[in-house]
Amino acid sequence: xxxxxxxxxxxxxxxxxxxxxxxxxxxxxxxxxxxxxxxxxxxxxxxxxxxxxxxxxxxxxxxxxxxxxxxxxxxxxxxxxxxxxxxxxxxxxxxxxxxxxxxxxxxxxxxxxxxxxxxxxxxxxxxxxxxxxxxxxxxxxxxxxxxxxxxxxxxxxxxxxxxxxxxxxxxxxxxxxxxxxxxxxxxxxxxxxxxxxxxxxxxxxxxxxxxxxxxxxxxxxxxxxxxxxxxxxxxxxxxxxxxxxxxxxxxxxxxxxxx
Numbered sequence: 484x485x486x487x488x489x490x491x492x493x494x495x496x497x498x499x500x501x502x503x504x505x506x507x508x509x510x511x512x513x514x515x516x517x518x519x520x521x522x523x524x525x526x527x528x529x530x531x532x533x534x535x536x537x538x539x540x541x542x543x544x545x546x547x548x549x550x551x552x553x554x555x556x557x558x559x560x561x562x563x564x565x566x567x568x569x570x571x572x573x574x575x576x577x578x579x580x581x582x583x584x585x586x587x588x589x590x591x592x593x594x595x596x597x598x599x600x601x602x603x604x605x606x607x608x609x610x611x612x613x614x615x616x617x618x619x620x621x622x623x624x625x626x627x628x629x630x631x632x633x634x635x636x637x638x639x640x641x642x643x644x645x646x647x648x649x650x651x652x653x654x655x656x657x658x659x660x661x662x663x664x665x666x667x668x669x670x671x672x673x674x675x676x677x678x679x680x681x682x683x684x685x686x687x688x689x690x691x692x693x694x695x696x697x698x699x700x701x702x703x704x705x706x707x708x709x710x711x712x713x714x715x716x717x718x719x720x721x722x723x724x725x726x727x728x729x730x731x732x733x734x735x736x737x738x739x740x741x742x
Contacts, residue, residue, distance in 0.1 A: 491519030492723045497576040499523040499569065501559050501616055502586030504537035506685035507635060510711035511583055511718050512541055516550035518719060520581065523572040525555045527586070559586045559612030560604075569619040578627060581722045582620040584613040584634035584657075589687065594648040602649045609653035613660060621668060630673035631722040634661055635714075636733060638681045638741045654679075658733055665731030674730040676721045681737025683709040704739035 498515045502508040504526040516522045522545065526538035538554050545552045553575055557568040573579055587609045590601035613634050624630025639647055640654025658677055665675040682688060682699055688708065700708065717736050720726050735741065 492719070492725075493581075494519035496520045496580040496722075497523075497572065497578050498581035498583065498722070499525065499555070499572055499579055499616070499620065500583040500585055501525040501612070502527075503541060504534050506687070507680070507683060507711045507714045508583075508585040509537070509541050510715040511585060512552070513544055514712070514715035514719050515581065515583075515722070516545040516552060517548065518723075519550075521576045522550070522552040523555045523568070523579075524552050525557055525559070525568060525586065527558050528556050558608075559616055560607035562615045562618070565612070565615035566619045569616065569623070573623060579620050579623050580627075580629060581631045582616060582633070583718055583722075584616055584632070586612055587635065587653075589647070589650055591646045591650070593646050597648060605649035606653050606656075609650065610656045610660075613657055617660075617664065621664070621673065624668070624673050625671045628672045630668065630671070632661075632664065632668075632673065632675040633718050633721045634675075634677045636661075636677045636679045638679050638735070638737050641679055641733075641735075642741050661733070662731045669730060674721075674726070676726075676729060676731065677733045678714065678717050678721070679733050679735045679737065679741075680714055681709060681735070681740040683711060683714060683736075685711060702740060703737070707738065709736060709738060 498520040500508050500512040503512040503524040512522050512524050524538050524541050526534045542552050555568045557564040559565050590605050634657045636657040637654040639651045643651050661675050661677040
């Protein structure tokens, strides 16, 4: 996709997208870059190097249409690594205007069988990770008098789900954190919002047997699952000037599954 002749909504903006090597994060990083943002593509290292390869493919796609990005390896559950990631991004591009907290994992089981390790892992990445990335990013935004923060929650955080007590707690926590930060950041020109996706066709969803997914599809008024690109467009709206008076909100992108 060529940028020539287009009026780009995010020209001169610098964005960080966590968990950007695949799925919603990948689609979001590419969409923001298409609109002119310089993008930090975060990924977490893994033994076989697949995450790095996936992140590099995101960078290659962005470079292919003339965009700018940098790869940023960091485990968001570590405050030290998150702070370094933000510092490295600012060191390269001079600022951070946009933060998209997308990184997340699942460790599902019924609550009675859930281990403390599974609880801590999911809370550590999905909720504490939002704290770890937002803390240093928001400080830069405060000093600049401008910022856009969007965190990916979930319909599970709104209504709960059997076998996902840890995930639901983390995603519900994101909603409470979002509303609080919107109150604290507003006078500094920072908007803070969340998106609560429903069933989105990512690697996580595609791994579920079709016979288990079909009943869920029947409960969605639009009659289909969402695409990562549809989430990315919602993020784009919230970080753009068109949403300059939107803050402290939870945007449901779920096909009407939960109202």
